[in-house]
Amino acid sequence: MVALRQLRQVEQPAVGxxxxxxxxxxxxxxxxxxxxxxxxxxxxxxxxxxxxxPRWSFDGEGQRLYAALTQSPEFYAQRCELEVLxxxxxxxxxxxxxxxxxxxIGCGGMVSIRELLVQLSPVLYLQVDLDAVAMRLAAACxxxxxxxxxxxGILADVTQNLVLPGFVGVPxxxxxxxxxxxxxxxxxxxxxxxxxxxxxxxxxxxxxLLAGVGLKKLRKxxxxxxxxxxxxxxxxxxxVLTRINAELGGDIQVRRYRHLAFYDEVKGRVEMFMESQFxxxxxxxGERYSFDAGEAVLTGIMCKYTDEEFLSLAGEAGFVSQKVWxxxxxxxxxxxxxxx
Numbered sequence: 561m562v563a564l565r566q567l568r569q570v571e572q573p574a575v576g577x578x579x580x581x582x583x584x585x586x587x588x589x590x591x592x593x594x595x596x597x598x599x600x601x602x603x604x605x606x607x608x609x610x611x612x613x614p615r616w617s618f619d620g621e622g623q624r625l626y627a628a629l630t631q632s633p634e635f636y637a638q639r640c641e642l643e644v645l646x647x648x649x650x651x652x653x654x655x656x657x658x659x660x661x662x663x664x665i666g667c668g669g670m671v672s673i674r675e676l677l678v679q680l681s682p683v684l685y686l687q688v689d690l691d692a693v694a695m696r697l698a699a700a701c702x703x704x705x706x707x708x709x710x711x712x713g714i715l716a717d718v719t720q721n722l723v724l725p726g727f728v729g730v731p732x733x734x735x736x737x738x739x740x741x742x743x744x745x746x747x748x749x750x751x752x753x754x755x756x757x758x759x760x761x762x763x764x765x766x767x768x769l770l771a772g773v774g775l776k777k778l779r780k781x782x783x784x785x786x787x788x789x790x791x792x793x794x795x796x797x798x799x800v801l802t803r804i805n806a807e808l809g810g811d812i813q814v815r816r817y818r819h820l821a822f823y824d825e826v827k828g829r830v831e832m833f834m835e836s837q838f839x840x841x842x843x844x845x846g847e848r849y850s851f852d853a854g855e856a857v858l859t860g861i862m863c864k865y866t867d868e869e870f871l872s873l874a875g876e877a878g879f880v881s882q883k884v885w886x887x888x889x890x891x892x893x894x895x896x897x898x899x900x
Contacts, residue, residue, distance in 0.1 A: 585700050587713035589692075590722055597691065598808055598845055605849045605857075612800050614746045614832075614860035618667040618694040619803060625796040630671060632788035636781075637862075640892035641672050641741045641772045648885040648894070649679035655883055655896045656768055659683045659733035663762060665718050665755065667694040669740020670701075672772065676738055677706050683732055686724070688714040719754040724762060735763040741772030741892065745829075745862040749873060752863075756877035760899050769879050769897040776864040777891060779823045786821035786830050786862065794819035797832050800859055810844040820856060823864075832860035867893055 597616050604611040618626065630638040645652065656662075662682040664673045667689050677685060687702065689695035692715050699713035716722050737759040744752060759769055786793050797819045804810040821832040833856035840851050851857075865873075871881050874897055883896035 585696075585703050585711065585713065587692075587696055587699065587715065588725060590714070590716040590720075591690070595690075595717070597803075601804055601808060601844060602847060605844065605847075609858065610849075610851075610855070611858040612804070614800075615666070615690055616803065617796065617800050617860070618689075618691060618698075620693070620697055622796070622799050622803070623667070623670065623694070623697065625792070625799050626668065627671075629788070629792040629796050632790050632792045634784045634788040635793065636785060636891055637741055637745070637774050638669075638671055640887040640889070641669070641894065642675055643887045644772075644885050644892060644894045645672055645675045645679060647887075649675075651883070651885070652676075652770070652894075652896065653680055656680055656736050656770070657734045660768075661727075661732045661735045662686070662738060663688055663714075663724075663736070664738045664740070665689075665759070666740060666743030666746070667691065667698040668742030668746065669738075669772070670698055672740045673698075673702070673738065674705070676770070677702065677709060682709060682736075684710045684712075684727055686712050686714050688716055688718060690715070690717055718758050719751060720758070722758055722762065734766070734768055736768040736770065737763055739769070739771045741774050744771055744870075745774050745864070746860065748829075748861070748863065753873055753877060756874050756879065760878040763899050765899055767899045769874065769895070769899070771870070771874070771895045771897070773867065773870045773893045773895060774862065774864050775891055775893060776828060776866055779825060782823035782830055782862075782864065783821075786823075786832060787819075791819075793821065793832075797821070797859055798834060801834060804844055808845045810842060812842045812844070813840065816840060817857075821860075828864055830862040830864075831858065832862075833857060834859050867895075870895065 600613050629635050660682040661684045663686040665688050687699040695713045703711035801812045801814045817834040820835045823830050835856040836851040839853045842849050878900050879897035880900050881897050884893055886893045
């Protein structure tokens, strides 16, 4: 297990009309120094079928592009999840209980996380992510927006064993983990299962899980959701290549790639790619990578489940279903579960 270390404290923006300084945001790392964006890019671009994991899409610009994507009529999932949290907020609060310690996994569901913080008003909120840039930005913004909530950032791989630090002097109720729909969808079932197992360890017996699940539906609906007419998904998908150039000294010619996305009914997931339109070479962090014309780099997935499929997976991980809330159109569900 990686030893815990506290990252450099991040100064929060001042909150309130009296302009009193806000305490520095505390962030903790459970990752080795060689684990991160550069490592994943090098490994992914060296594979026979190239991949850049979608978890690296939520730096500052990525979060802005995702916010624009949520306004696209075709991209329904975020609106449906938000509808569920708003319309069933009182029931969710009753389920979780007062003075909760809430942990959110992944920075791709910030719209939903904000709504849940409004509904639950937990004593403590921990923003957990593998991307230090995304985690710090998300945690600092939430700390500024919710000054009455103790907020901290946790840099960790939630598919690995994780023992969170204790927070002395903070009287807590139930521990709860929230896995937003974007996080659930952006990993395979084989990756989601250890994430759910880790969530079970994080909350302990009797702790709670809230998980957003995009439900399986007609292929034409899912294809449209990742190919919106405004091009917001294409811009969001291409951003990871831009980030590679900015942070890793890359010279990828982003305009020489095109967004490609479709629903694979066999795998039960949308797959998103950046497809090289020409035979070309790119340099990243001093390494040289060749791309054939028509070669596609996997940059994102959106896995879909039936409620029964998700319940089976979460049940194997140690959770017992208590509540299932859905939006009016039944395109999305939020599961409330307790750790056995």
